[in-house]
Amino acid sequence: MIESVNTLAALRRHIASLEGIPATKAGARIATGHAPLDQTLQGGLAQGRVHELFGRNEDEGAAAGLSLIFAHLAAGQSPMFWLRPINGAAGQPYGPGLAALGIDPAYLLIGVMKDDALLLRAAVDALRCPALGSLVIELRGRAPLMDLTASRRLALAAEASGVTAFLLRIGGDPVPSAADTRWRVTAAPSVPLPGNAPGMTAFDLSLLRRRSGPDGITCRLVWNSERGVFGEECDERHDPRSDSADTPLPGAVVSVPSARPAAHRAA
Template sequence: MIESARNLDALKRRLASLDRVVRTRHAHFPFGHAPLDRMLGGGLARGRVHEFFACEGGEAAATGLSLILARLAGPQATTLWLRPSAAARQGVPYGPGLTALGVDPAHLLIGVMQDEGMLLRAAVEALRSPALGALLLEIRGRAPQLDLTASRRLTLAAEQSGVTALLLRLDADPTASAADTRWRVGAAPSVPLPGNAPGMSAFDLTLLRHRGGRDGVAWRLIWDNERGLFGDGRDERDDHGRQGEGREGGAPLSRASLSFPAVRPAADRAA
């Protein structure tokens, strides 16, 4: 069952009641897509801050990908999703959509904060908790308080606890930050499965920044919920917009699929 904490004090009490997580010794958690994981040195670094910016019209895709990565960062542990109150009034997580992505609603805790300042204070507080598997921080718009200093505070708290922070940036453009990686996310085309069933969820993912590593590379990733990872031979890679160039064996790009109803507007929510 999805739980909600609507102020900082309630959030602190709820975090204090969670069981401590036994941290893995692995410094990274993989996407499951071998070429991408190799480029990142094993996947996304744990205990770091990673930013995900939604393409135009890609809010649902960016949200879905962030939730999947939160699951991969802390399997079987609680994910805290911090949201601004205005966003929470517009829509709520849709249970079947979460399940379709492999996200267990029983492991999802939602914190709803009134303003940007409280969101950032709650994020730092939450990242200090050893009970979280991952933190998903939803920030909308320009977010002037999320400056370089604030992102450094988040990074320091994440490094000390080992909790991975995923910043979901909606209706925003990248600015200077201490994030370990920065990505642009969009929805990929959908190809129906046999019987005209909805295709697997897929995402267009561009690496905008990678501390100490290569960036400027774009991928098309298919989420295989049954296997719990990305990549099954139909994944697509497009370096700097040049389709097929640099692919092993020069194989042509395939089409990907998307089926993602992870967040629904209030008027469309299930009872």
């Protein structure tokens, strides 16, 4: 069995070389930095595949944010492309907000399509371009054109070029697809940093389906934009034990004699 698996892997690498897929993309993984998640996924998200992320309408910001962060990890120094329907383009990405996530807005291209049919055709064309780092495909509601056949077209195009696609589904329900993984994304509260400063961006993530392994896992991802990786909630560089009332304040301390009042009363 092991020998047949190794033979199949070698055959895939040979086919990838014949099709001109870069060796770094053939069978590569996108590490998230979240150790339990990466271990479950055998090194991270599969590169050159389609990954679905579902978010309810109230979690639109969280689902979109996580899709862009995943796309950023997949793209590296290559451009990212975000295809959006015209009915969802009212809320535009905020440049300083992207920068706060560690995403350079100069590397993000946005295309707005008037309907889902044009958007899906553009997505297949974009995935055929190996110079693209990653692709985010946004669909809203039921999106009936996003069926099993359409997902297979996307999957084949992604595998041929090595470009990773993230299918962002807002307010939709899962249907059969050829996606490598399927996730449910919700916003999660972040732990405040010292001084009650806002904590790092956090997501609750559930693996609904996986083509080549177990599913059903849940985890909380905390995005460390400075390091460019995900961690767990305890990785937020904040130890709650340090907030004890016995912790002295910084600065010089001057002792006051016990027989002398701390301050003179004003006359």
